Amino acid sequence: MADPAPLPAGLGTVPLRVPVRRIGRRTFDFSRQVAVMAIVNRTPDSFFDQGRTFALDSAVAAAVAAAGQGADWVDVGGVPFKPGPELSAADELDRVLPVVEALVAESDVVVSVDTFRPEVAAAAIRAGASVVNDTTALHDPRLADVVADSEATLVVTHSLAPPRTAWPHPRYDDVAREVVDLLSRRVDLALARGVPEERIVVDPGHDLNKATVHTLELTRRLGEVAALGFPVLAAVSNKDFIGEMLDREKPDRLAGTLAAATACVLLGARVVRMHDVPSAVDAVRMLEGILGWRAPLLARHDV
Structure with missing residues (x-):
């Protein structure tokens, strides 16, 4: 495919320190590629599906199906972010x-584990996971040690509360600046503990310890997060900021989700964490085409 015409200033471009990444068995060039991360939660009280994939056979089937639907990455979680009863590491x-x-045996899709526990991360990496997705801003720094001693990638996410702890009435003087500041410090911690920069992804934590107005502003200013130089993961799917913005319950947030994910990609995100995989894959591949990063699959209209 010929080089595309230059994009409008800033649109779709990010100053990545290491754009080409080998993650698990796949290679990504995040200077011109966006990865779709599917979500499989083995919890009876998951945020969106409310336990639909809690049973083992349902979870495995959903993970394999997501890979078949074009997901680049499948994120497997066993503990919700929201406050709730304690679940042991063994459970x-x-x-x-x-x-x-099961997923590693069936597909070359990137597999990540959503956990804040070092012992869970270590076992998941041994089982074939190639990403540790920590939503607690390295609350336990030993998680970085586990990643450093492996070939896995670490997702460093902005959040303020200890794991599974409520954070009522969040307050920020400048939400984007404060998010970037904390992410920068947590990334420095990961680097200091041996995680190389080519194995770090950052997530601004849409809705995590944030009100809707904070998340909307953070999304508008996502370029400030991307300016850190690491691939940005945008976990926007069906979240409450979409529901509150549009007055929509979770089953009716797909249009808002796709709009939010599109905005995030144009402002610098390179991984989007999504529940509806076929719709997300179509939206992302269309964006890649508009940005000049992907050729059309067909050319019938030209004939």
């Missing part, structure tokens, strides 16, 4: 490891 492992093992 978390019982939930996530069989899904990781």
Whole structure:
């Protein structure tokens, strides 16, 4: 494909330190590629599907189906972010490891484990996971040690509360600046503990310890997060900021989700975490075409 015409200033461009990444068995060039991360939660009280993939066979089937639908990446979680009853590390492992093992055996899709526990991360990596997706801003720094001792990638996410702890009435003087500042410090911690920069992804934490107005502003200013130089993961799918913006319940947030994900990509995101995989894959591939990064699959209209 010929080089595309230059994009409008700033549109779709990010100053990545290491754009080409080998993650698991796949290679991504994040200077001209966006990865779709599917979501499989083995929890009875998951944010969106409310336990639809809690049963092991349902979770494995959903993970394999997501890979077949074009997801580049499948994120497997056993503990919700929201506050709730304590779940032991052993129980978390019982939930996530069989899904990781089954998916690795079936597909070359990138497999990540959504956890804040070092022992769970270590076991998942041994089982074949190639990403540790920590939504607690390295609350336990030993998680970085586990990643540093492997070939896995670490997602460093902005959040303020300890794991599974409520953070009522969040306040920010300048939400984007404060998010970037914390992410920068947490990335420095990961680097200091041996995680190389080519294995770090950052997530600004849409809705995590943030009100809707904070998340909307953070999305508008996502370029400031991308300016850190690491691929940005945008976990916007069906979140409450979309529901509150549009007055839509979770089953009716797909249009808002796709709009938010599109805005994030144009402002610098390179991974989008999405529930509806076929719709997300179509939206992302269309964006890649508009940005000049992907050729059309067909050319019938030209004939």
